[in-house]
Amino acid sequence: MQTSGKITVAELRRLLFELKALHPETRCRFRIMGELWQQQYYHIALLTEKGIALSNDQRKLVVIPDLARVMQFELEDTFQQYQRHFHYSVEEDKAS
Numbered sequence: 001m002q003t004s005g006k007i008t009v010a011e012l013r014r015l016l017f018e019l020k021a022l023h024p025e026t027r028c029r030f031r032i033m034g035e036l037w038q039q040q041y042y043h044i045a046l047l048t049e050k051g052i053a054l055s056n057d058q059r060k061l062v063v064i065p066d067l068a069r070v071m072q073f074e075l076e077d078t079f080q081q082y083q084r085h086f087h088y089s090v091e092e093d094k095a096s
Helices: 009-023
Strands: 006-008 028-032 043-046 054-055 061-064 070-075 088-091
Touching: 006 009, 009 043, 009 070, 009 088
Parallel strands: 006 088
Antiparallel strands: 028 070, 043 054, 054 061, 070 088
16 A cells, blocks of 8 residues: 555556556545635546646546646545545655
């Protein structure tokens, strides 16, 4: 289980690609810099190298153009080492 509660933007991007490919029914929600938590969980509709498009059950579309703006995220179900309903903090990628 992922217990540190911290993940880099690159790790988040990799997680979202794997989630969409391997477990697409699992929904997630995010807290964006300067905003409150999203009220609902969303399915991953589309992923790009930088951002994500999400949709809910009413087909409302939410676009996050840059994952670096994500402060925290939460999964509705457990996936790999990530626990359900646990708030993970997203940190900037470390410079190589």
